[in-house]
Amino acid sequence: MKLIALMENQEIDSRVSITPDIAKKLIDLGHEVLVEKDAGQGAGFSDLEYEKYGVKIAERTNISEADVAFSINPLAIKDIKKLKKNAIVISNQEPFQRNENISLFKEREITSFALEFIPRTTRAQYMDVLSSQASLAGYKAAIEAAHILNRGLPLMITTAGTVPAAKVLVMGAGVAGLQAIATAKRLGAIVGASDVRASVKEQVESLGAKFIEVESSEKTDGVYAKEMSDEYKKAQEAKLRSVLPNQDIVITTAQIPGKRAPIIIKSDMVALMKSGSIIIDLASKTGGNCENTEPGKTVEVNGVKIVAFDNILNLIAYDASRLFAKNIFSFFELLTQQMEKQKNISNIDDEIIKATLLTCEGKIISGRINLN
Numbered sequence: 001m002k003l004i005a006l007m008e009n010q011e012i013d014s015r016v017s018i019t020p021d022i023a024k025k026l027i028d029l030g031h032e033v034l035v036e037k038d039a040g041q042g043a044g045f046s047d048l049e050y051e052k053y054g055v056k057i058a059e060r061t062n063i064s065e066a067d068v069a070f071s072i073n074p075l076a077i078k079d080i081k082k083l084k085k086n087a088i089v090i091s092n093q094e095p096f097q098r099n100e101n102i103s104l105f106k107e108r109e110i111t112s113f114a115l116e117f118i119p120r121t122t123r124a125q126y127m128d129v130l131s132s133q134a135s136l137a138g139y140k141a142a143i144e145a146a147h148i149l150n151r152g153l154p155l156m157i158t159t160a161g162t163v164p165a166a167k168v169l170v171m172g173a174g175v176a177g178l179q180a181i182a183t184a185k186r187l188g189a190i191v192g193a194s195d196v197r198a199s200v201k202e203q204v205e206s207l208g209a210k211f212i213e214v215e216s217s218e219k220t221d222g223v224y225a226k227e228m229s230d231e232y233k234k235a236q237e238a239k240l241r242s243v244l245p246n247q248d249i250v251i252t253t254a255q256i257p258g259k260r261a262p263i264i265i266k267s268d269m270v271a272l273m274k275s276g277s278i279i280i281d282l283a284s285k286t287g288g289n290c291e292n293t294e295p296g297k298t299v300e301v302n303g304v305k306i307v308a309f310d311n312i313l314n315l316i317a318y319d320a321s322r323l324f325a326k327n328i329f330s331f332f333e334l335l336t337q338q339m340e341k342q343k344n345i346s347n348i349d350d351e352i353i354k355a356t357l358l359t360c361e362g363k364i365i366s367g368r369i370n371l372n
Contacts, residue, residue, distance in 0.1 A: 066087060
């Protein structure tokens with residue numbers, strides 16, 4: 001098959017979906033690989049590196065020739081219109097926000113897969129783009145917080161006196177949160193963490209952090225967080241009001257699939273924090289966990305800095321691209337193996353393929369999508 005990896009919108013994303021080493025693996029499997037000119041430059045991969053492995057450097061218009069198009073972010077409408085009938089698109093699709101894309105896939109009989117729908121199972125972990133990217137985002141959030149904070153993180157005993165360890169609170173102990181906890185601990189901070197899922201307490205404590213529990217009978221478990229009741233939110237707010245004044249760094253990661261990120265830190269709660277403390281809001285793309293968050297900006301409220309990166313993965317684009325490319329290769333390898341057994345993709349009986357398939361042969365396949 002002829003495969004193409006497209007350049008992301010460089011204003012918002014420096015990553016690339018296929019790296020040179022993964023392109024070589026695809027070529028070794030017998031595929032023809034095209035990469036859009038300069039697609040890897042923002043992540044540190046030159047066109048010469050791709051060409052060394054037999055990749056053809058292409059223009060964006062070459063998407064019309066491709067059997068499969070790879071991308072990290074959803075394709076632009078103009079790109080979808082250039083795809084040939086029965087082409088396959090593999091990327092994050094943002095299916096709950098991109099109705100026009102889904103409609104166009106259906107109309108043009110494009111087969112589309114949403115990588116964000118890859119199930120969180122042991123078998124699928126090698127393809128889990130959300131986890132690989134979230135892990136790096138959590139790591140980088142802790143590093144950037146340490147850089148921005150105007151004091152050190154570890155306890156330091158010097159002849160001039162003792163420097164106390166900084167206190168870090170991580171809100172949301174999913175993949176990003178756990179990596180932020182681990183990184184902050186390695187940097188020497190005193191770390192606490194909170195999550196609506198009681199099951200993560202053991203994971204938090206295993207990393208040396210204190211689990212901050214909300215006094216409520218309402219609990220939830222599972223891979224993803226969910227919207228909690230008003231009663232729980234009031235209890236959570238009361239707990240935070242007692243904890244926030246002591247924190248130097250707060251990293252928020254709480255998100256709910258398909259919904260706006262919950263506001264956990266209100267403006268009057270920010271006012272309780274120490275001047276010089278900072279909030280890193282990793283949920284800013286879906287609205288943010290702090291009421292004062294402005295996506296893509298750093299705002300200061302009563303001496304507290306609230307930092308919301310446009311895309312924190314741009315700060316670690318090389319490794320983020322490497323992991324994403326490995327994830328997408330694992331998924332594509334599975335897909336092609338299944339296609340050898342069953343030519344009709346919509347009939348493939350594999351839990352990962354079925355979970356991620358959005359559209360095929362002019363139909364919306366995914367039961368999670370409703371365009372009405």
